[in-house]
Amino acid sequence: MMRESRSIVQIVNAERIVVLGWGRAILAQLAHPLVAAGVAEHSSFARDTWSAFRRFRATVNAMRALTFGSPEAARAAAARIIRTHDRVRGMLREPSGRFPAGTRYSAHDPDLLVWVHTTTVEATITAYERFVRVLTPEERDRYCREASAMEFWLGIPNGYLPRSWGEIEEKITRARREGTLAVTPLTRQLADSVLSPPHPWWLAPSVRVWRWLTIGFLPDWLRAAYGFSWSAHDDERFERYARAIRSLWSRLPALVRTWPEARSAQSLALPPDGMTSVGAPQ
Template sequence: MGLFGPGSVTWRVHDEPILALGGLRALFLQALHPRAIAGVVQNSGYKADPWGRLFRTITYVATTIYGTTDEAQAAGRRVRAVHQRMYATDPISGQRFRVDEPELLRWVHVTEVDSYATTARRAGLQLTDDEWDGYWSEQRRRAPLVGLDPTSVPGTATDAAAYLAEVRPELKMTRDAADTLVFLSVPPPPWRPAAGATGQSWRRRTLTMLGSGPFRAASFGIALTAFSLLPPWARRLYGGLGLPTTDLGATVSARSLRLVLNSMPHRWYEGPLYQAAMARAAAAAPTPS
């Protein structure tokens, strides 16, 4: 079936399209770790191809959530093979390090799971505290895919909160973090030509010119909501305010956006991996007598 299945809390959580907002929150939170963001900036051309990188990330997450066990493990092997070849330089100490250090992999895992859970919960997904702990416990199954011992990552929301509190002294807003925040808040439109492209038709140039303004405005609004969903201490590290009113506004915005997204036909956002998983689940379901 895969790492998860129709009875899992994970499938209930990831059935929510609002988790796209959680993915952006995770990136904002991850960027506050100087070594983690240095590893990305020094090894990735995400600014040259942000939408390609986003698509690859979405595909990886979808594969680990909805793919077969073999598909998930194969995706993990590809990621580990790439990470094993990557090094970066710590912007503070100047130390050279591998990007697949367990501490960095654990940071990425925890912030991703925390962002998905926080976003879904504040957007109105109703699960009990035990079910949310179940989500954390289930997500341990994804840890070995990137080379982590599953017992080394939080298995409950309380464990996750303790981990984040422990790591907080290491976090700060570096130049890379600030640059990433700005770039992700107003990304280039996906139809923008690659740098150096020539020979565009006048229709293409017109579409780029007219569409960029509304697209960037919408992107900024979504990014502002994702940023506001960060914990107050993280917003303060970025130089923002950690006011309770911001938390309230973010919750209202997330709930409104969830209502809009859930009103859309499911087929608009379900992909082939999701469809295949649903087909496997239906085939495995017992036949009514």
């Protein structure tokens, strides 16, 4: 079954610039102690430049396959994600936040998948609205509904993923209110690898820009939880840069702004239950 026109997921994910929101998503995800433990024990992205690049490329490719690919390509991408998740399981070696030592975790845990998905959708929409255009409330809700197709692709129980922007906000607020999140020394160590990944000397200026933009893009509560220094002057400067990026981005041709698959895709392949699909950083 094929949709005759592009979905809001295709429209938003087509813009390359939304990947600037992924740093926001990853730091929110790492604030969950069980997610942080899984990344620390099973991910190699912080090992060297090639590992960091390979992980980023794999994440981008998965998003492109799930958003713009054929049903076969989407199925293959989902299978690769599931195989990766199969290896991510273990237990906390020491207490972390409200989770005692010995708490078990698994990348297949629906609650952890919901947190990763929720923060990814929130950051993607926020980045699109900051750098491309503001969505209507109906478009935000439609994006969330379409993105919930990840239940099908990843085997998440039906009804777990948020179907509206209000649910996205509520899940993040609840996680904060209930003490689910905790920025520990391990979390900060992992965050530093995200903000300043291993790199050759000639990439140092780009890495500094990435770090500054990511910290500026964080919500106030998350920036404070990590203890990042951020002044009113930084905030004004960030707003100026964001406006400049948005103005420049709007003037670029589609050849530069969008992924190749987005320019050729006329419709979105639907999973058997009729929902659309969207990728998420892993």
